[in-house]
Amino acid sequence: MExxxxxxxxxATPVAILAILVGTFVxxxxxxxxxxxxxxxxxxxxxxxxxxxxxxxxxxxLGVYAGSIYGxxxxxxxxxxxxxxxxxxxALDGFAMAREGRAGEALGWATIASVVGGLFxxxxxxxxxxQLARVALRFGPVEVFALIVLALTSxxxxxxxxxxxxxxxxMIGLFLATVGSDPITGDIRFNFGWFPLTSGxxxxxxxxxxxxxxxxxxxxxxxxxxRFDVLSAGGMKLPSWRELKPRLRQFLKGSVIGTGIGVLxxxxxxxxxxxxxxxxxxTSSNRQRFGDGEPDGIIAxxxxxxxxxxxxxxxxxxxxxxxxxxxxxxxxxxxxxxITPGVRLMVDNPEIVYAAFIAFFLINLILLPQGMxxxxxxxxxxxxxxxxxxxxxxxxxxxxxxxxxxNWFDLVVALGAGLFGLLLRLFGVPLAPLIIGMxxxxxxxxSLRQGLILKDDNFWLFFTDHPIALALFGATxxxxxxxxxxxxxxxxxxAKLS
Amino acid sequence: MVVGTALFAHTFSERxxxxxxxxAYGPLFYPRLLLxxxxxxxxxxxxxxxxxxxxxxxxxxxxxVGFAMISACALFVGSIFxxxxxxxxxxxxxxxxxxLGYRNFIVIAVVSLLVPLAIWYLFHVLIEIRLxxxxxxxxx
Numbered sequence: 001m002e003x004x005x006x007x008x009x010x011x012a013t014p015v016a017i018l019a020i021l022v023g024t025f026v027x028x029x030x031x032x033x034x035x036x037x038x039x040x041x042x043x044x045x046x047x048x049x050x051x052x053x054x055x056x057x058x059x060x061x062l063g064v065y066a067g068s069i070y071g072x073x074x075x076x077x078x079x080x081x082x083x084x085x086x087x088x089x090x091a092l093d094g095f096a097m098a099r100e101g102r103a104g105e106a107l108g109w110a111t112i113a114s115v116v117g118g119l120f121x122x123x124x125x126x127x128x129x130x131q132l133a134r135v136a137l138r139f140g141p142v143e144v145f146a147l148i149v150l151a152l153t154s155x156x157x158x159x160x161x162x163x164x165x166x167x168x169x170x171m172i173g174l175f176l177a178t179v180g181s182d183p184i185t186g187d188i189r190f191n192f193g194w195f196p197l198t199s200g201x202x203x204x205x206x207x208x209x210x211x212x213x214x215x216x217x218x219x220x221x222x223x224x225x226x227r228f229d230v231l232s233a234g235g236m237k238l239p240s241w242r243e244l245k246p247r248l249r250q251f252l253k254g255s256v257i258g259t260g261i262g263v264l265x266x267x268x269x270x271x272x273x274x275x276x277x278x279x280x281x282x283t284s285s286n287r288q289r290f291g292d293g294e295p296d297g298i299i300a301x302x303x304x305x306x307x308x309x310x311x312x313x314x315x316x317x318x319x320x321x322x323x324x325x326x327x328x329x330x331x332x333x334x335x336x337x338x339i340t341p342g343v344r345l346m347v348d349n350p351e352i353v354y355a356a357f358i359a360f361f362l363i364n365l366i367l368l369p370q371g372m373x374x375x376x377x378x379x380x381x382x383x384x385x386x387x388x389x390x391x392x393x394x395x396x397x398x399x400x401x402x403x404x405x406x407n408w409f410d411l412v413v414a415l416g417a418g419l420f421g422l423l424l425r426l427f428g429v430p431l432a433p434l435i436i437g438m439x440x441x442x443x444x445x446x447s448l449r450q451g452l453i454l455k456d457d458n459f460w461l462f463f464t465d466h467p468i469a470l471a472l473f474g475a476t477x478x479x480x481x482x483x484x485x486x487x488x489x490x491x492x493x494x495a496k497l498s
Numbered sequence: 499m500v501v502g503t504a505l506f507a508h509t510f511s512e513r514x515x516x517x518x519x520x521x522a523y524g525p526l527f528y529p530r531l532l533l534x535x536x537x538x539x540x541x542x543x544x545x546x547x548x549x550x551x552x553x554x555x556x557x558x559x560x561x562x563v564g565f566a567m568i569s570a571c572a573l574f575v576g577s578i579f580x581x582x583x584x585x586x587x588x589x590x591x592x593x594x595x596x597x598l599g600y601r602n603f604i605v606i607a608v609v610s611l612l613v614p615l616a617i618w619y620l621f622h623v624l625i626e627i628r629l630x631x632x633x634x635x636x637x638x
Binding site for chain 1: 630
């Protein structure tokens with residue numbers, strides 16, 4: 001109790017409160033800009049932490065982190081361009097709702113889902129951080145491989161009406177992730193002697209081209225009589241309690257999935273959001289409407305990707321192990337501030353740990369009013385005539401593609417991905433599987449190869465020596481077979497009735 | 499299917515003969531698995547497409563506007579390093595607005611200067627993501 005009060009005292013200062021407010025809003029805006037994302041947002045505010053104390057620095061970074069994850073959903077819903085890969089699943093139903101003139105509703109669902117997911121993971125963080133850290137330590141390469149295979153089943157879930165094309169897109173995405181340096185030996189693959197391909201394809205550039213540029217090209221191609229109206233958010237419309245109540249289970253499931261995956265190093269918000277989306281599609285009573293503007297899809301994606309932010313703090317704070325690039329930047333900042341994350345943190349600096357928990361709780365509460373403010377801002381921007389809005393979107397998107405590595409080749413990749421995305425859309429092929437494949441591909445290969453090295457090249461030991469992995473493979477089989485089992489059960493029931 | 503097959507054949511080229519020596523699952527093990535799946539799936543998709551009939555109505559598009567937009571984007575990407583981000587984006591902005599049918603020339607002139615300038619200032623100066631500069635002005 002004493003440490004909790006000390007933590008509250010550290011956060012209840014004007015500087016810390018300002019850091020929370022400013023950090024969250026800056027994170028939302030930068031997260032909404034295609035291609036920038038959490039890492040860029042954190043590196044932008046990093047220099048400001050040098051002049052702040054420990055608690056305000058942590059508050060600023062956490063605000064930017066949570067805000068940027070949420071901010072990605074704004075552009076995903078409004079312009080079909082996920083601001084971060086974690087919001088790619090949100091675009092599937094969010095943009096569909098926006099096309100129907102329900103952008104305000106979609107933003108409302110996304111905001112509530114983000115707040116709920118973040119608050120849930122904060123609660124878990126407070127109550128179970130040490131226990132979850134011990135679970136995270138039991139996840140090795142084999143378990144990570146099994147988890148990513150499970151995440152890949154989401155490809156089947158989102159490939160409506162075109163399962164083969166969706167799977168093909170996923171395979172292409174997985175293959176594109178192999179271009180460049182081999183993760184184990186460093187050998188260069190598939191660069192065809194061309195130096196720019198030595199570092200592979202930048203996923204941000206591909207995602208921007210595939211989603212944003214292809215959308216621009218499709219809009220230009222649409223005959224004027226069939227062009228849809230300028231998308232206008234008109235401000236956010238929060239769902240009523242009557243709309244929320246039947247969906248409480250979805251909120252809980254997405255939060256649990258996101259928190260659980262966030263705890264594991266090396267997975268990330270994108271995997272969590274797609275697994276959650278696939279699971280929601282499997283179990284939702286409105287599964288037929290997924291992809292056509294179903295709020296359950298937005299809830300699944302946004303609760304999961306925001307719940308990851310709290311879960312990711314478990315290995316970072318409790319073990320000193322960053323789960324991804326974002327938490328690695330945060331870990332660096334903590335070290336600069338003289339805080340050493342790890343098993344001794346709760347013993348040596350408990351007030352800092354509680355300050356982080358309290359800050360995170362406040363940040364997730366503040367997401368709601370700040371999200372509403374950001375939505376109003378975007379609503380004004382979207383009232384601009386489309387011929388003036390489109391070039392701005394293209395320029396911002398290409399800056400996002402260029403800004404990651406400062407490499408002209410990424411601009412070419414974005415343009416090429418845009419043309420490829422246009423072709424896919426003209427032939428009715430879903431785009432998301434390709435991005436899923438690229439996002440998960442590197443980690444899938446690394447975990448598979450590491451697992452094979454650990455098991456002396458005996459793949460069957462993945463199943464016999466690792467009960468957690470076996471359970472995850474079982475879950476994968478269940479997800480893949482459940483449509484077939486469901487259809488068989490229906491046939492048997494119909495036969496019995498007749 | 500053709501691309502997948504060509505890439506699969508490429509994995510057996512001389513280029514990779516020295517890679518992964520002594521490693522049972524070398525650098526090409528995983529890509530080959532993916533390429534086999536790619537070829538099989540592409541074959542199934544090809545057979546499905548050959549059997550089913552495609553709807554023709556989806557091809558009633560404004561091809562001149564579409565091609566102009568694609569060309570404008572390609573020229574923008576090509577000229578961004580030759581002209582510098584600011585000049586290239588001002589020209590691109592104006593051209594795209596005209597391609598998409600906007601005809602208020604005064605608004606186009608003003609907005610195509612102000613918006614790229616604001617974007618340039620935000621990224622190049624404030625956020626310090628250095629954008630390509632022109633060969634004539636070192637500062638923009």
